[in-house]
Amino acid sequence: MKFALSAPNALKPLTLALSMSASVWAGHALAMPQVMVSVLPQKYFVQEVMGEEANIHVMVQPGHSPATYEPTPKQMAEVAKAQIYFSVGVPFETVWLPKLAANFPEMRIVDTREGLTLRTLEAHNHHEEDDHDHDHDHDHDHDHDHDHDQKHAEEAHTGQDPHIWTDPVGVQQQVKTIAQALSAQDPENQQKYQQQAQAFIEELQQLDQEIAQSLQAYQGQAFMVFHPAWGYFADRYQLKQWPIEFEGKEPSARQLADIIEAAKAENIKVIFVQQQFSQHLAQRIAKELQAEVVTLDPLASDYMQMMRDASQAIARALATRHE
Numbered sequence: 534m535k536f537a538l539s540a541p542n543a544l545k546p547l548t549l550a551l552s553m554s555a556s557v558w559a560g561h562a563l564a565m566p567q568v569m570v571s572v573l574p575q576k577y578f579v580q581e582v583m584g585e586e587a588n589i590h591v592m593v594q595p596g597h598s599p600a601t602y603e604p605t606p607k608q609m610a611e612v613a614k615a616q617i618y619f620s621v622g623v624p625f626e627t628v629w630l631p632k633l634a635a636n637f638p639e640m641r642i643v644d645t646r647e648g649l650t651l652r653t654l655e656a657h658n659h660h661e662e663d664d665h666d667h668d669h670d671h672d673h674d675h676d677h678d679h680d681h682d683q684k685h686a687e688e689a690h691t692g693q694d695p696h697i698w699t700d701p702v703g704v705q706q707q708v709k710t711i712a713q714a715l716s717a718q719d720p721e722n723q724q725k726y727q728q729q730a731q732a733f734i735e736e737l738q739q740l741d742q743e744i745a746q747s748l749q750a751y752q753g754q755a756f757m758v759f760h761p762a763w764g765y766f767a768d769r770y771q772l773k774q775w776p777i778e779f780e781g782k783e784p785s786a787r788q789l790a791d792i793i794e795a796a797k798a799e800n801i802k803v804i805f806v807q808q809q810f811s812q813h814l815a816q817r818i819a820k821e822l823q824a825e826v827v828t829l830d831p832l833a834s835d836y837m838q839m840m841r842d843a844s845q846a847i848a849r850a851l852a853t854r855h856e
Contacts, residue, residue, distance in 0.1 A: 569618040574698040577836040581733040598809045599623035622695040643714040645707040651693045700765035701741045744844040751851040758805040762831040803850035
């Protein structure tokens, strides 16, 4: 990856202060490898490949949105000691990875999307193109202008879908990328990384089979979400994800009416939300539909349990449409 942005002056004193802490993994200056990831599911993947010898730090903390997250000073200190950063494509990386690359050039940034086919974040099927600009005076706009970084991150959220980890088949490729990067950085442990990666891939294959079997009867059917985090999951298991949110913004009154009308026609009885976003609008729509609001967290720390919980919840939601 190449980065054109230069780091802000505010980061330079921190870089100078921490430069003596930066070390090369191959020199074994640190007792444990230092690895950075963006979101919690990635930590699970790296831990499976590296085992207990890994020292993994996660940027986006629980309850925060990867769209607008800003690292803390403590996290910047952790970055200064890291040898590898595994990126995943979440929006805040668009702003921060170039800065980190410029300030910590010895840290290798590995894009775990390599080898994957990326999808585009979709709007709800009934959003109208001529309503796309409705949010200029919507309550999602703040009373003050966003700074450049936050605006850049939000704009990035309207393009490619970053939630690649919701497809366990795609995760298998991510695991291979992680193992290859670790093996190149630490060849002494290459065999261990490759063996543990293969063992985890076999677990992911089993997970994929379990989910496919549980959802086979519902192929082609739609489930409703507030934030479109489950698109890769839906594509893998031949489902349709209907998001309420459009381009990172809530729908207009016209779009909202379309959403409710479509949901009634499909007998939608569950709306999935996540803790990183407001549930107010989902609750409002659920009241109109006499539907239930259910929380699914695609950023949970226990990846395997999260995926099993999600598949079971979505299967139950699809089953309620026929009751």
